[in-house]
Amino acid sequence: MKRKLIDVARRAGVGHATVDRVLNERGGVRPETAKRVLDAARDLGFDRKLPTLYRQGLRFEVLLGRRQMPLCARLSDAIVRFGRPFKDIVAIERTFVDETRPELVAEAILKSRGNALVVYGQDHELIIDAIAEVTSAGKPVVTIVSDVPSAPRLSYVGIDHYKAGRCAAFFLAKMAGEGSIVLLCSSLYYRAEAERISGCRDGMADHADRQSVSALVELDENDPFAGEELSKALEAGKVTGIYNAGVSHAVLGRALAAHSLGPPPCSRRPRHLAGCGAHAAGGGNDVGDRPESRPAGPQSLAYPCIALRIAGRRRREPGRALHRARQG
Numbered sequence: 001m002k003r004k005l006i007d008v009a010r011r012a013g014v015g016h017a018t019v020d021r022v023l024n025e026r027g028g029v030r031p032e033t034a035k036r037v038l039d040a041a042r043d044l045g046f047d048r049k050l051p052t053l054y055r056q057g058l059r060f061e062v063l064l065g066r067r068q069m070p071l072c073a074r075l076s077d078a079i080v081r082f083g084r085p086f087k088d089i090v091a092i093e094r095t096f097v098d099e100t101r102p103e104l105v106a107e108a109i110l111k112s113r114g115n116a117l118v119v120y121g122q123d124h125e126l127i128i129d130a131i132a133e134v135t136s137a138g139k140p141v142v143t144i145v146s147d148v149p150s151a152p153r154l155s156y157v158g159i160d161h162y163k164a165g166r167c168a169a170f171f172l173a174k175m176a177g178e179g180s181i182v183l184l185c186s187s188l189y190y191r192a193e194a195e196r197i198s199g200c201r202d203g204m205a206d207h208a209d210r211q212s213v214s215a216l217v218e219l220d221e222n223d224p225f226a227g228e229e230l231s232k233a234l235e236a237g238k239v240t241g242i243y244n245a246g247v248s249h250a251v252l253g254r255a256l257a258a259h260s261l262g263p264p265p266c267s268r269r270p271r272h273l274a275g276c277g278a279h280a281a282g283g284g285n286d287v288g289d290r291p292e293s294r295p296a297g298p299q300s301l302a303y304p305c306i307a308l309r310i311a312g313r314r315r316r317e318p319g320r321a322l323h324r325a326r327q328g
Contacts (some may be wrong), residue, residue: 004046011040021088023050059091061114063121065099069248071145072096072120097121100187100222106130109141117141122189123148146192161192165199168243172200173207176241180214182233184252185245187218196245211240221251230256 009019014037021029022037029037041050062079064072076094083092097108102124109119109130117134119141121127131141131151140154147156172181183200185193197216204213215233219226230252233239244252 004044007044008037008041008046011044012036023048058089058116059093059114060116060118061093061095061112062118063095063097063105063108063112065097065120067096069099072099075120075144100220102126102189109134112139115139119143119148119153120145121148122146122187123150123191123194124189127151146190148191158192161195162199165196165201165243165245166203166206167199168196169200169203170207172241172243173204173209173211176211178210179238179240180236181208181211181241181243182230182239183213183216183243183245184219184230184247185216186220186247186251190246193246197243200243200245214239219247219251221248227254 005016005019005023008023009016012019012033014033018029018033019037019041022034023041038050062075064075066072067076076096079092079094083090093114095108095112097104099105099121102122103126105119105121106124106126106129109117109127110133112134117139119127119131120143123146127148128151131148131153135141135152135154141151142155142157143151143153144157146161147153147158149156181204183197185197188194188197201213204211214237217226217230217233219230
């Protein structure tokens with residue numbers, strides 16, 4: 001068999017490794033070179049079934065958020081690790097973009113040269129239009145972690161964030177004392193966060209007898225006054241619980257410390273706050289933190305209550321989750 005491979009290589013004017021790649025469809029060979037190899041094998045009466053169509057290696061591009069985000073760092077490592085068995089047929093490129101600036105994410109989508117695209121970003125009109133443009137040209141797009149369902153993407157890979165919010169509400173209702181609950185997110189343009197907030201609101205309505213939602217605060221790390229809104233929400237009444245749907249622990253900790261409302265949540269939560277941040281795969285900046293870096297307390301119980309779901313989902317009206325989250 002090896003002699004025959006050498007014969008094919010000589011006739012096609014290529015190396016033995018190139019013949020092996022073509023006949024075993026490993027990819028990484030130019031189409032014209034692959035055609036010469038297949039023609040040579042047929043001319044020599046190669047005694048095995050030849051590929052009927054040579055498939056050139058695929059190139060996937062994954063658009064992640066900022067490199068310093070724990071979520072994106074963990075996703076990047078996972079993509080490299082799980083992509084190794086397919087490295088001969090699929091080249092996976094990782095591109096880090098500031099996910100808080102939809103114009104940059106949209107630009108990266110339009111500039112992508114891959115055969116397919118994986119996107120993490122906001123449910124923003126610029127991103128929706130960019131996805132629509134590349135898919136109309138035949139390039140499939142898959143969204144991860146936070147969906148963009150109003151765009152014509154192929155599928156969404158991630159959890160059911162609405163159910164995650166309901167799960168958090170269940171634990172808050174059981175563990176927090178009588179009083180009010182403050183809901184936190186970084187931006188409701190992230191579909192993941194909007195759905196978590198909606199799920200938590202509905203879950204509190206179903207399960208909470210001693211608590212009520214008193215405020216929703218969008219804690220944008222780029223807004224110097226965002227911490228003041230959180231301060232007002234926590235000082236307005238007897239707050240016994242916080243649901244963090246996507247704000248990084250570092251940003252939340254700085255906001256609390258700046259207004260003398262307690263130490264950063266990564267080190268120790270104030271005793272009167274029973275936080276229940278069920279966001280182990282949501283749109284928050286600390287999603288995917290290592291277990292040892294998560295704050296101890298009731299919120300840690302929500303992490304195992306997440307089911308991975310990989311499937312296409314029915315398209316919904318643009319802004320529906322955002323509207324439900326804000327209106328309650």
